[in-house]
Amino acid sequence: MKNYKKNRENRLKVHENIKKIGYDKVLKMLQDKKFPNPEKLARELLEDPKENFL
Amino acid sequence: MYEGAPKIETEKVTPETIIESGESFEKFNTIFRRIKKGTEENNIRIEKFNNFSPQMKEALSCVAKIFKDAKVTYPWAIHGSSALVLEGETTKKPKDIDLAFGLPDYEKVLEQIKKLEQTGKISDLKIEKMCNFKGNENGCIKIFAKIKTGEGEKDFIELEAFAQNVDPKQKKNGVTNPGLERTGINIYDMQKENETLEVNYSDRLECEKFYCLLAYWEAQEYRIDYKSIRKNQGKDKKENTSEIKNKFTQRLQNLISLIKRKEKEEFQKKFKNRKVAPEDELDFEHISDKNIDQLIEQFIKHNKRNMELEAADNGENRIDPIKLIKNQFDEFVNKRNKKNFPRNEGYINKKQRENNHNKKLNREEIIDTLTEESQNSMEKITVLHYNLDELIEDCEKDEKKCEPEKETILINEIVDELREIETIYQEYLNTINYSDNRDFIPFISINAMLEFVKPTLARAIELLIKNTIK
Numbered sequence: 001m002k003n004y005k006k007n008r009e010n011r012l013k014v015h016e017n018i019k020k021i022g023y024d025k026v027l028k029m030l031q032d033k034k035f036p037n038p039e040k041l042a043r044e045l046l047e048d049p050k051e052n053f054l
Numbered sequence: 055m056y057e058g059a060p061k062i063e064t065e066k067v068t069p070e071t072i073i074e075s076g077e078s079f080e081k082f083n084t085i086f087r088r089i090k091k092g093t094e095e096n097n098i099r100i101e102k103f104n105n106f107s108p109q110m111k112e113a114l115s116c117v118a119k120i121f122k123d124a125k126v127t128y129p130w131a132i133h134g135s136s137a138l139v140l141e142g143e144t145t146k147k148p149k150d151i152d153l154a155f156g157l158p159d160y161e162k163v164l165e166q167i168k169k170l171e172q173t174g175k176i177s178d179l180k181i182e183k184m185c186n187f188k189g190n191e192n193g194c195i196k197i198f199a200k201i202k203t204g205e206g207e208k209d210f211i212e213l214e215a216f217a218q219n220v221d222p223k224q225k226k227n228g229v230t231n232p233g234l235e236r237t238g239i240n241i242y243d244m245q246k247e248n249e250t251l252e253v254n255y256s257d258r259l260e261c262e263k264f265y266c267l268l269a270y271w272e273a274q275e276y277r278i279d280y281k282s283i284r285k286n287q288g289k290d291k292k293e294n295t296s297e298i299k300n301k302f303t304q305r306l307q308n309l310i311s312l313i314k315r316k317e318k319e320e321f322q323k324k325f326k327n328r329k330v331a332p333e334d335e336l337d338f339e340h341i342s343d344k345n346i347d348q349l350i351e352q353f354i355k356h357n358k359r360n361m362e363l364e365a366a367d368n369g370e371n372r373i374d375p376i377k378l379i380k381n382q383f384d385e386f387v388n389k390r391n392k393k394n395f396p397r398n399e400g401y402i403n404k405k406q407r408e409n410n411h412n413k414k415l416n417r418e419e420i421i422d423t424l425t426e427e428s429q430n431s432m433e434k435i436t437v438l439h440y441n442l443d444e445l446i447e448d449c450e451k452d453e454k455k456c457e458p459e460k461e462t463i464l465i466n467e468i469v470d471e472l473r474e475i476e477t478i479y480q481e482y483l484n485t486i487n488y489s490d491n492r493d494f495i496p497f498i499s500i501n502a503m504l505e506f507v508k509p510t511l512a513r514a515i516e517l518l519i520k521n522t523i524k
Contacts, residue, residue, distance in 0.1 A: 011277070011509050018512040021519055029515050035473050036480045045512050049505075 011049060019046055082220070082233045084129045087257065088241045094326075095319055099140050103242050103253075109203035110136075110148055113211035115244055116175065116201050117151055118251035120166045128156025128220050128233040133256040133264050135308075140240070141258040142311035143318055145416055150212040151201075153254075156233045160195060160217040167199060175202050177210070184216070184227075192227040194218050229267045230260060262312050266356035269305035273375035275432070276302070276502040278439055278509055300429040302375070303499040306349065307421045310341060310495070313348050339417070341491035346383055353379065382498045390488035400487030401496045417492050424482075424496055428503045431475050438468045439510045442517070462521045468514045472507055479503045 018026060023046055030038035077088040089096050089103075106114070114132075121130050131137075136148035155163060170176040176199045184194040195217040200210040219226065220233035232239065238257030243250055256264065353376055354361075364372060399407075405420045415423065445464060449456040482500045486493045 014509050014512045014516070017516050021516060025519055026515060029519060033469050033473055036477050041476070045508060045515070049508070 124162040130155035143314035
């Protein structure tokens with residue numbers, strides 16, 4: 001059985017943690033790690049997860 | 055009887071009176087239509103059927119003979135890709151046989167299959183009790199077998215036959231339940247060694263229903279399944295990914311194929327007496343906005359029951375595939391309508407160019423390629439996520455097991471892997487041509503992958519930053 005509730009809770013928990021770290025630190029890490037378009041990705045990681053994919 | 059199979063009191067199921075009308079008749083809530091040459095639609099169906107490979111025909115005749123000799127009471131029908139070839143606008147070739155039949159006929163069918171196993175015509179026979187999407191046994195039994203179609207080692211066609219409930223007092227337990235639900239079956243006659251055999255296929259409406267229902271649940275694959283990762287802890291890591299079947303967008307493409315075939319037939323009927331060939335007037339490769347709307351309408355129509363079930367069962371915790379398709383199409387159209395938006399090469403064109411030195415891929419092959427690629431990426435990410443969880447758990451259980459340096463090395467490896475996947479799918483997204491609806495299905499698939507990366511990436515980044523601070 002797919003544990004939808006737990007999946008959602010875990011995803012939200014991970015999201016809360018990354019939000020606490022803050023944009024600047026996440027951006028720096030993504031830049032250091034040479035991710036493509038790090039600003040956009042950092043914003044997306046901190047934004048609320050897309051509802052239809054959550 | 056197979057151990058655990060539910061006993062169905064067959065005498066309580068009353069067959070409806072057989073109403074024969076020309077080439078069609080009704081029995082057990084099922085409308086049977088014999089496909090004979092005459093109408094344009096049937097001529098095409100027969101031509102497609104006749105163009106099946108000799109191996110597929112051999113396997114089909116074997117299946118038809120099994121059901122004939124078993125003297126089954128309830129309807130049986132082939133569904134899946136093989137039926138799609140007959141009912142859709144597709145260039146695919148059927149590779150395997152998937153079918154559904156009545157559970158009360160299970161023993162009779164199995165007996166015939168076992169007879170053929172003894173002659174060597176059938177091998178690798180496996181019986182499996184099926185579960186519903188919640189993981190509970192649902193009474194359905196799957197028979198898997200390989201049908202020998204030649205003398206070589208690879209000369210076989212795989213068969214998956216599902217014995218499903220036909221008792222109206224019990225719940226539907228399959229994606230399609232011929233004999234229980236209102237079903238349409240097309241019968242194709244086949245001659246084999248002076249014997250006439252009947253091959254039963256799901257009709258177009260049934261195919262449509264089949265793909266809508268499957269896709270509804272398969273949309274859930276676009277989210278890391280924490281429970282299946284945990285469940286398989288300690289086992290081979292590859293097993294953690296065994297439940298990932300990323301076929302959602304492939305199903306949507308199949309539904310588009312059914313819509314296009316219907317559109318083509320209607321067009322041909324309308325212009326039957328005109329001298330200009332209809333194909334010259336309408337580009338059937340083109341997918342209109344109306345086609346996408348039809349896809350969404352079909353999806354809602356066939357999933358009403360699922361939506362009700364979901365509403366009664368904490369549905370808010372699942373991905374809503376209808377919202378997903380609608381929102382993604384809105385996003386697709388918004389980008390198309392933005393002024394000065396770059397008109398990209400198009401994902402389809404890019405893939406075709408990449409493969410030009412081999413062969414030009416058609417749009418279905420491109421979706422298949424993307425499905426395969428993203429399936430591999432999803433499996434990779436799931437294993438990485440598992441590794442990450444395992445590491446954290448070990449450390450939480452026993453501080454002595456915490457090895458920050460080792461952790462950092464592993465997390466860095468994970469981040470590198472995720473960056474590679476992110477880069478590839480960002481590149482794919484940049485090739486999308488928003489003025490071409492053929493790119494809509496790849497668009498969903500690419501976006502879904504980019505979303506799939508995020509939770510694992512966020513977790514890894516979080517740990518990496520914490521470790522750096524330590």
